[in-house]
Amino acid sequence: MSLKEKLEATRAASASRRPPEQRAIMQRATDDLRASGILKGVAAVGQVAPAFAARNYDGRTVASAELLARGPLIVSFFRGAW
Numbered sequence: 001m002s003l004k005e006k007l008e009a010t011r012a013a014s015a016s017r018r019p020p021e022q023r024a025i026m027q028r029a030t031d032d033l034r035a036s037g038i039l040k041g042v043a044a045v046g047q048v049a050p051a052f053a054a055r056n057y058d059g060r061t062v063a064s065a066e067l068l069a070r071g072p073l074i075v076s077f078f079r080g081a082w
Contacts, residue, residue: 003074049075 001009015023033039043049053063067073 018026049064051064053061056062064073064075
């Protein structure tokens with residue numbers, strides 16, 4: 001299974017756990033963000049990201065250079081609570 005297929009399956013599973021009214025609110029918020037033009041500033045797939053350091057889940061600072069030294073790096077951003 002490709003990464004794209006795994007992400008689509010994860011997205012579908014997540015959506016199925018939410019009540020329809022909550023999914024509708026989330027979809028409206030997503031549609032509003034898209035209509036705002038915010039996507040013009042979003043990095044394109046495959047675009048090289050700048051080096052960064054950030055805290056991980058347990059508060060330890062992790063540098064992208066360290067992670068890249070071990071292999072490909074995928075960065076995912078979560079909006080958090082809706």
